[in-house]
Amino acid sequence: APPPIEGDFYRIANVLNEGERALLRRVRDFTEGVIAPLIEEYWGRDEFPFAIIPKMAEISIGGVGYQGYGAAGGSWLLNGLVAMELARVDASVATFWGVHTGLSAGSIYLCGDEAQKQRWLPSMMRFEKIGSFGLTEPLVGSATSGGMMTTCRREGEVWILNGQKKWIGNATFADVNVIWAREEGTNQVKGFVVGKDNPGFSVEKIRTKMALRVVQNGLITLKDCRVPEPDRLQNANSFKDTAKVLRMTRTGVAWFAVGCQMGAYEHALRYATERVQFGRPIGGFQLVQDLLVRMLGNVTATQAMMLRLGQLQDEGVMRDEHASLAKAFCTVKCRETVGYARELLGGNGILLENHIGRFVADAEAIYSYEGTREINTLIVGKSITGLSAFV
Numbered sequence: 001a002p003p004p005i006e007g008d009f010y011r012i013a014n015v016l017n018e019g020e021r022a023l024l025r026r027v028r029d030f031t032e033g034v035i036a037p038l039i040e041e042y043w044g045r046d047e048f049p050f051a052i053i054p055k056m057a058e059i060s061i062g063g064v065g066y067q068g069y070g071a072a073g074g075s076w077l078l079n080g081l082v083a084m085e086l087a088r089v090d091a092s093v094a095t096f097w098g099v100h101t102g103l104s105a106g107s108i109y110l111c112g113d114e115a116q117k118q119r120w121l122p123s124m125m126r127f128e129k130i131g132s133f134g135l136t137e138p139l140v141g142s143a144t145s146g147g148m149m150t151t152c153r154r155e156g157e158v159w160i161l162n163g164q165k166k167w168i169g170n171a172t173f174a175d176v177n178v179i180w181a182r183e184e185g186t187n188q189v190k191g192f193v194v195g196k197d198n199p200g201f202s203v204e205k206i207r208t209k210m211a212l213r214v215v216q217n218g219l220i221t222l223k224d225c226r227v228p229e230p231d232r233l234q235n236a237n238s239f240k241d242t243a244k245v246l247r248m249t250r251t252g253v254a255w256f257a258v259g260c261q262m263g264a265y266e267h268a269l270r271y272a273t274e275r276v277q278f279g280r281p282i283g284g285f286q287l288v289q290d291l292l293v294r295m296l297g298n299v300t301a302t303q304a305m306m307l308r309l310g311q312l313q314d315e316g317v318m319r320d321e322h323a324s325l326a327k328a329f330c331t332v333k334c335r336e337t338v339g340y341a342r343e344l345l346g347g348n349g350i351l352l353e354n355h356i357g358r359f360v361a362d363a364e365a366i367y368s369y370e371g372t373r374e375i376n377t378l379i380v381g382k383s384i385t386g387l388s389a390f391v
């Protein structure tokens, strides 16, 4: 009998209870049944399949790990495994979900006051209103903590925002745009929820991406954009509050890197058992088995790392440097693993219809967004040496 096509070699999903495993099965049915058949076509066309949004609501994956406000609830570990399952089939769909329920709704969950959470979160958890998260700028990427150029100033009960935000996932259609800006005079970082119809708010789609092509990234321009005071996130008072959101979502990106590797490994394993050269399946050659076992080692090592990180998150003791180490390490391993999968498929590895090309491209974006490997390395480096290498 052929070996089972299975990227959870150490059965890490077995640590979940039956109800949690049922959610993961629903996610797998969704990714296999809905996402897999359409994704290459949409990826090729650089378009977002809007019909998947209500299906995400149906399987209740809005706000896994959040408590209340119509969120799915459950543990952070479960949130991670959902992220992994989504990315196992497609990292763009995982990113759409991560930006919406993680970065955007997460900013409101962590930095909004009670009234703001009641106002925005339930419809976001039902995927009726979609969110984006605007932190990065055209001239300020890694250095947003100290160098953000987008400004805000208060005029009575209204805030005036000026600046640009680049790379903002979902921004071309999002209803709830979380925008981070520096207050003129005080230099304090504040967060705002900006609607797509706010005066002074406009978005241009970023075209010609070679990775995560299904994610619709926008360049947001804020020109004397007027935001009422009740739409300012009441508990966001400095970049430390922004960093709380990033700590949570970087963990999710590390899980994406695990899922992406699982998907690539499973495609490669299937191919190795089917592709015949020199009269036998290529999976019977020692060098091909070496590629498969290297991939499986990376998948399993990163799963084990993330399992423990999820436990730290659930115990409430996960720190920035824990999340940063995982984000940097898992995305490095992801690049390596998808490269091996590409190698195993030979020339067929670069054809979109064989999936691996998409994984290879997407691994590049995951590697750089939510803090590049260098930036996450410096966060860990500062923690372990007590010496900051940041200027």
Ligand code: FAD
Binding pocket: 099, 133, 134, 135, 136, 140, 141, 142, 143, 166, 167, 168, 169, 211, 212, 217, 365, 368, 369, 370, 371, 372, 373, 374, 375, 390, 391
């Ligand atoms: P830069 O900061 O210009 O860095 C260029 C290079 O210099 C990198 O290799 C970097 O590691 C290195 N570097 C910089 N500073 C140092 C240093 N001190 N020491 C050593 N090396 C250094 N942002 C959002 O706000 N919202 C989103 O939804 C969003 N989605 C994204 C989706 C995609 C597909 C991509 C590609 C990006 C997205 N981003 C988003 C932006 C992303 O977070 C940034 O691209 C990332 O933080 C890096 O910034 P940068 O691209 O401007 O690179």
